[in-house]
Amino acid sequence: MAAGTGSGSTVSAIFSPVRFWLLLPSWVVIGFFLLVPVLLMLTYSFLTKEFRGGVIWEFSLASYDQFLFDRGLFGDEAPVIKWTYINIFIRSILQAFGATIFCLLIGFPTAYFIATRPIQSRTIWLFLITVPYWVNLLIRTVSMKFLIRDSGPLNELLLYIGLIDAPLHVINTNFAVQLGLFYSYLPFMVLPIYASVERYNFTFSEVASDLYASKVTILWEVILPVVKPGIIAGSILVFVPSLGAFLAPDLLGGAKTFMIGSLIEDQFKGNAGNWPFGAAASMILLSLVLVVLMFYVRAQNKDQT
């Protein structure tokens, strides 16, 4: 954003050759790795499917139609809204939302704790947060599966302490998926919040306390509003990849918790093998994410005026 909007720049500055050449690499990268794939996806979503993957270059709305409507077994009945895919989307949104809340509940205190340590030890804490992420996501998710299964160490421990009588059934539930997503994306929540809490001026807390606010009130009415940008950034960074995730739902959720990510994956790699439909589902997902981001931008702008 900063690069694009040299504030108060004159017309000559906008067209200055230096500016052009400096920005060129960014434009090339953005164009090549962002715009081209999205356009490709958009095009594919309007093509006709070939039997086993691939496409026929023929315009068709079939994919979007398939997503939204049921036209009977032979495709000749009057269209009725089909809930199968819409439900998958709704479930995915709820799962991603749950994971984001989870990350927020654990991530905020963590980030706050780190940001209030003496400067020298902060780096060590941050380093510790990232250590688990040196291990591949797949392996981490599989180990999570072992951890939480009925006869896994977590249940064994709880049984041993006597907190529970029978193993908690966690694996293959929505909760398991949220747990997996939480574990996958926690640092994306912690780091932005850490950055904003670190910049938070703790005099604000003292002022509030001087003006008769209790500790809880200070948290709600002063700290949270001031570090809000970090919280929102972290939430987006967790919510968006959670929405499209397929590893955690596949491995921890079982068949009942099919999510968008798995649906799309299935169209390209799996049995379904329907590229245009996969592309259409991706475009719908992308639009959803864009809507969420637009709300965020709107909220940010309102805050600044």
Place this chain on the structure above:
Amino acid sequence: MTSAVSLHDVRKDFGSLTALSDVTLEIEDNEFFTLLGPSGCGKTTLLRMIAGFEGATAGTIRLFGDEIEHLPPNKRPVNTVFQNYAIFPHMNVAENIGFSLRMLGWTKLEIQTRVDEMVEMVKLGALVDRKPSQISGGQQQRVALARAMAPRPKVLLLDEPLSALDLKLRQEMRTELKRLQRDTGITFIFVTHDQEEALSMSDRIAVMSDGKVQQIGTPFEIYEHPNNRFIADFIGETNMLPSIIDTVEGFNLVCQLEGGQTLDALANCDNIPGATGVLSLRPERLSITKTEPTGKILKGELGDRVYLGTDTQFIVKLSAELNLKVRMQNSFFQGANYKTGDTVFVTIADGAARFLVD
């Protein structure tokens, strides 16, 4: 009558560093009391202890006779204007001013009325809907002041509230603050390292250095009767002439300066002949003439001069390494008749020479 704030033998250590020691102060109700001292002498620390942000390592702090050591900041009827204002960035001016009232459970209407009153008082009329990022430093300072005064604290603590403002605004705000204090009758404890600010606003001043209170007194007492070298040097401008006491006669001392000249001075208390120290002479209490007058005089050679607008400061060489600064008002003094190298006589006003032991 109990004092508004009283500190008894207060001490504060940060680890091995002693930030404050032996601080004993009685601050009266309705008083404009100033803590004055150089950077790092512990002014902010003292203020933070009264506000409740720091605990005392030893000693007691009382507020209208009550011990307040155990009270957290949000339970003390004391408010602070912070050194950097710290206006809440997510609230507009009105919300900032009304914050404490909301915390105290006032009704919407009461808050509205009080905020309007405060806005009026600090002249922020048109700005109530602005966010802090949209107002100037001087205006932020007013918001901080209004915010701290809104809940009618018994004592208001102000930590260098004017230091971020430009000279003109600072002078305006001095009068303004003084007026507010007189009108509201709130006890002000005002921190500054600017002696002019302290002298012009305060009822009483405590001069601090190195975590200790050096002297407490009215601006007049502090300026005219400094207790020691540090204060004489820190408050206003002064000449410090190394000297030895020759004789003591009642309240009068005869001091011998380097280079052999002698001068009468006021005795402090326990001065004895032979004691070494400095003679403190305020430049504006001295005057120069070409003809030898009667009374307390010193003789010297005129050196450089510095034009200061209302005054001119002359350097008079008393001996090889002994220089005296003399300040003459330009409207009463024909400086042009005096040339560098002229022999001049320096007259010392009565009571202006003070002997301070080392």
